[in-house]
Amino acid sequence: MSDSTPQSGSRPKVVVVGAGFAGINAVHQLARHEVDVTLVDRNNFHTFQPLLYQVATSYLPPEQVGATIRAVFRKQRNVKVRVGRVDDVDWDERAVVLEDGDRLPYDYLVVAAGATTNFFGISxxxxxxxxxxxxxxxxxxxxxxxxxxxxxxxxxxxxxxxxxxxxxxxxxxxxxxxxxxxxxxxxxxxxxxxxxxxxxxxxxxxxxxxxxxxxxxxxxxxxxxxxxxxxxxxxxxxxxxxxxxxxxxxxxxxxxxxxxGVQASPLGRAVGVELGKGGSIVVGPDLQVKGHPGVFAAGDIASISPPPHGTPPPLVAPNAIQQGKHVGRQIARLGAGEQTEPFSYFDKGSMAVIARGDAVTEIPVPGLRGRILRVAGLPAWLLWAGVHVVYLIGFRNRVKTLTDWLWSSLTSSGGGAILVRATRTPKPDVG
Amino acid sequence: MSDSTPQSGSRPKVVVVGAGFAGINAVHQLARHEVDVTLVDRNNFHTFQPLLYQVATSYLPPEQVGATIRAVFRKQRNVKVRVGRVDDVDWDERAVVLEDGDRLPYDYLVVAAGATTNFFGISxxxxxxxxxxxxxxxxxxxxxxxxxxxxxxxxxxxxxxxxxxxxxxxxxxxxxxxxxxxxxxxxxxxxxxxxxxxxxxxxxxxxxxxxxxxxxxxxxxxxxxxxxxxxxxxxxxxxxxxxxxxxxxxxxxxxxxxxxGVQASPLGRAVGVELGKGGSIVVGPDLQVKGHPGVFAAGDIASISPPPHGTPPPLVAPNAIQQGKHVGRQIARLGAGEQTEPFSYFDKGSMAVIARGDAVTEIPVPGLRGRILRVAGLPAWLLWAGVHVVYLIGFRNRVKTLTDWLWSSLTSSGGGAILVRATRTPKPDVG
Missing domain, CATH: 3.50.50.60 (FAD/NAD(P)-binding domain)
Known part of the structure; x- marks a missing residue:
């Protein structure tokens, strides 16, 4: 993997495409390393996807389920944020090409562009x-x-x-x-x-x-x-x-x-790499893209071949978080001249909320293969609330989100369900 | 004013057009009276206008500067909310006519449709x-x-x-x-x-x-x-x-x-009443519309003739609040067979924020005509913050707004400055 190691003397450039769970965590993992990171996303914010249904049903404002990427990395000095759409990767020149023609040269690349909705062609x-x-x-x-x-x-x-x-x-x-x-x-x-x-x-x-x-x-x-x-x-x-x-x-x-259902982002298809199921990018056990040393894919866009333990990890937030962290660590290892390590998914369990104060939760019991701990009702909901607050990475602050959330959960005023349409022009939509 | 008094036995119907400061306060004032109130607005929410600039600059989410009307009146049993645009008033049949053709019959009517931007015809x-x-x-x-x-x-x-x-x-x-x-x-x-x-x-x-x-x-x-x-x-x-x-x-x-600049809502023009400066609705000293007993106008759309104390009250939130409350009281008086009272504006002073922790405030000193108390800098800002929190009528809850706000004011993460465009169709705006 020597061809992916930059000349000594300059700080290696890392470009991360996508500010979802995988991208955010890859960047965060590189905080204390001597690299310059550019995080590019078409939005200026990170989305806490597991709570999107609360935005759709007016229980949380978008601002509490999204946080600007710059706010997330305010304290991480080696990160630059670029809002823009990635069109292509120039493999020969090692540069990410944006829709507006801008090019972001990289020594290491992380493709974490996530997934899009899959309608399975239903009419x-x-x-x-x-x-x-x-x-x-x-x-x-x-x-x-x-x-x-x-x-x-x-x-x-x-x-x-x-x-x-x-x-x-x-x-x-x-x-x-x-x-x-x-x-x-x-x-x-x-x-x-x-x-x-x-x-x-x-x-x-x-x-x-x-x-x-x-x-x-x-x-x-x-x-x-x-x-x-x-x-x-x-x-x-x-x-x-x-x-x-x-x-x-x-x-x-x-x-x-x-x-x-969802399917891998079309970016894999666009950049011309080996594709797996549903257009996902095939990566090796260390999450490096086949045939592209120094290039990693993580999260919903990546499919590991052969899958660890014989089964692919599910397309869920914990997997994206773990893969993002893993990729960050591997880039640090490569920079230090070390070998990469294989990724291994740690299943922390599954949760689904049914209503305020009611959920189902299943947690694998360590050491007892195949045995799960089932929690239901209010205890499961409290567990869900706690886990989600802890994971709300870098949001405006955890305390604020927690109080907002507990409040929204205890009351049901619906006061936030305001209907504002915003068109692109300054002209108000008068009738 | 006997022609505005409904037959005994049925509860009088009050229709309030506009859920701004004037309309909201008129409705609130009628809480403990034997009337049925319908509040109609083209939006499903009340806007706390003095904080709109904080929405525009991403310091507060819209949900904290607007509250759904239903949430505001959750506990007031005699209020129905109707979202719709008022097109006309049928003076003979005493009914408000909505854009969709629906009619809201009234015994008492409050026109509090506010103002619109005035560009003064600048090219x-x-x-x-x-x-x-x-x-x-x-x-x-x-x-x-x-x-x-x-x-x-x-x-x-x-x-x-x-x-x-x-x-x-x-x-x-x-x-x-x-x-x-x-x-x-x-x-x-x-x-x-x-x-x-x-x-x-x-x-x-x-x-x-x-x-x-x-x-x-x-x-x-x-x-x-x-x-x-x-x-x-x-x-x-x-x-x-x-x-x-x-x-x-x-x-x-x-x-x-x-x-x-702003000018009165065009509704006054549309319904055919006596108009004052800038298309405002001319009201008597008790805020009843000239020639229309039982019909009141309040807030930015109303102009009092002759003006109290010889000067018209300014188009500011405290005036709209006071006029709304006054109108509510007068409807209660008419219902009880009493005479109406003239409105009198109480100037509580003026405030303008310059930055976080910096404002100018001027408060008239009671008893000393023309003398004002000037406060500037941080004390003025704290005063401003306190007054605005107190006035945030019926928002999700005052404590929450206060904590959110203090937090936003003490920190400056900008995490809420997320850029989400929402078009009318379910199709995502993919490029």
Missing amino acids: GMEDHAWPLYTMGDAVRLRLHLLEELERAAAEPSADLARQTVVVVGGGPTGVETAGALAAMGKEHVGGDVDMRVVLVEALPRLLNTFSEKSGRQALDDLRRRGVEVLLDTAVASADDKGVTFKSGERIDTRTVVWAA | GMEDHAWPLYTMGDAVRLRLHLLEELERAAAEPSADLARQTVVVVGGGPTGVETAGALAAMGKEHVGGDVDMRVVLVEALPRLLNTFSEKSGRQALDDLRRRGVEVLLDTAVASADDKGVTFKSGERIDTRTVVWAA
């Missing part, structure tokens, strides 16, 4: 369903929901489709979104609207990555809270008036929320 | 300047500023116009906005951009409604903080590349902030 879904993967998705869905609820409140008899929301996908995102939506109608329009929330899952159970018992519990809890859960129900198509299932049945709705 | 201003009167204005300006700053940070040598902001108007809004902008560049893009802030005032002094001494102090403080202040400078026109003064001089800028 009409891309045009009519609301994804929930980015902050923009969450803000758009929030505004749309508030508009529909206000219209339904104004004319209660008019259009039931306005107060019906169909959530597709019974994984953690779908379960959490459906649970929050069930509360949102009542709390944010003050009982003026009776919202119908339908959760649709193609498999015969919810939370497929959890135990049978947890899936059952999520099902019971959601139903008790008024969510209609349709299992064994595959979606055939969506249009501007509703969603149709493979059975031929149909639900009229103005809001189909897509929480059923 | 190009309406199309190219950014007003700062509504939440939408503030959010649009915030996104625009963050975009320009990010572009300037990416290409520092490219375009000085991107990092130049011209604020037109040396009143409290202009002074506060210029002061916050001077801090924003450094704090939100981490010193990557050297922002140029120019404050332009046609008069030979700032803060014209304050004492000479306070105006002088604001000028000195702003200049010390790096704001270029141009006095005696009238604006002739604006275009997409900058602003031109009557002297013929010009400043290249992508951002002209308009803080120089």
Whole structure:
């Protein structure tokens, strides 16, 4: 790997593409090393993705679920932030090429561009369903929901489709979104609207990555809270008036929320490297990109070949965090002339919130392979809240987020559910 | 005024148009009276206007400067909220007519539709300047500023116009906005951009409604903080590349902030009542609309004829609050068969913030006519902070706002300056 080591005398340049969990953690890991890091993202902020559903349902303002990258790295002197879109990588010249033509030369490169929504080619879904993967998705869905609820409140008899929301996908995102939506109608329009929330899952159970018992519990809890859960129900198509299932049945709705899948960012495809499943970038056991020494991929965009322990790690935040840290450490090792180490995923367990004060949590018991500790209800929710606060990396401050959050969780004023549309021009949208 | 008294046996219907300071306070005043109130506004939230400049400069999220109307009146049982645009009033049938055709019958009506930006017909201003009167204005300006700053940070040598902001108007809004902008560049893009802030005032002094001494102090403080202040400078026109003064001089800028004036909402004109200066609704000493018993106007849309004490009260929040409360009381009096009372404005003084920890405040001394108590610097800022927290009516809760605010004021992480664009469609804005 000597060809990836820069000439002595100059500080090695590290470019990190993507300020998600993987990118942020790779940069953070390099804080005390003699390198110059440029972190590039098309947004000026990091998104705490596991809480996006709370933005979409107006329980948290975007500012508490995103933090500007500059604020995150305010105290890390060796980081420069560049807001821009990455178009390509010039492998020969070792430079990242931005959309505006700017080039960022690198000695080490970390590709951590994440994933995008995967609609699996289902007819009409891309045009009519609301994804929930980015902050923009969450803000758009929030505004749309508030508009529909206000219209339904104004004319209660008019259009039931306005107060019906169909959530597709019974994984953690779908379960959490459906649970929050069930509360949102009542709390944010003050009982003026009776919202119908339908959760649709193609498999015969919810939370497929959890135990049978947890899936059952999520099902019971959601139903008790008024969510209609349709299992064994595959979606055939969506249009501007509703969603149709493979059975031929149909639900009229103005809001189909897509929480059923993601795929690797198209960046891997664009830069011409060996691709794995769904366009992901194939990396070796140390997360270096095949054939590109000094170049790493981490997080949702990376697929390890061969997978560690025979199974690929799941596309979840803890995996991205661990991979980001690992990549940061490997760059430091290469800089010090050491060999890289293989990545190994440590499964800390899974959590899904069903409602305020109600969650399911599963934690692997160390030393007992395959045994998990199940926690449910309020203790699981408290555990979830604690873990999420701890992980809110570099947000404005942890204490503030904690108090805001506890407050939002204890009260339900819905005061933050304000509906502001911002167009690109200074002209106000007067009617 | 017997024709405005409803038949006994039914609860009188009160319709309040506008959820600004006047409307909110009129409704609140009617809490313990036997009336049914409908509050109608085109937004689902109340805006705490004096803090809009903090939204525009990314110091506070919109959710902390706006609160949903339903949350404000959660505990007031006799209030219904209707989100919609008022088109007309049917005076014969005594009903407010909404844009969608819906009609809200009333026994008593409060018109508190506020004001809109007044560009005084200056060429190009309406199309190219950014007003700062509504939440939408503030959010649009915030996104625009963050975009320009990010572009300037990416290409520092490219375009000085991107990092130049011209604020037109040396009143409290202009002074506060210029002061916050001077801090924003450094704090939100981490010193990557050297922002140029120019404050332009046609008069030979700032803060014209304050004492000479306070105006002088604001000028000195702003200049010390790096704001270029141009006095005696009238604006002739604006275009997409900058602003031109009557002297013929010009400043290249992508951002002209308009803080120089408002006029009454066009609703007065639309409904056909006697109009005063700038299209305001002429009301008698008790704030009842001339020729329309049981109909009141309050706040920025109302002009009292003849003005109390010979001078009209200023278009500021305390006046709107006092007028709103007065109108609520008068409706209660009419309902009880009592005579109405004349409104009298109590001047509590004026405040303008220059920067975090720096303000000017003037308070009339009771009993000493024309004498004012001047407070400046940190004590004035603390006074300002205290008064504003107390007045944040019905926001999610006062304690939370206070802690958020103190925190934002003590730190300057800029972590909330996240740039999220939300379009109307579910499709992400991929490039």
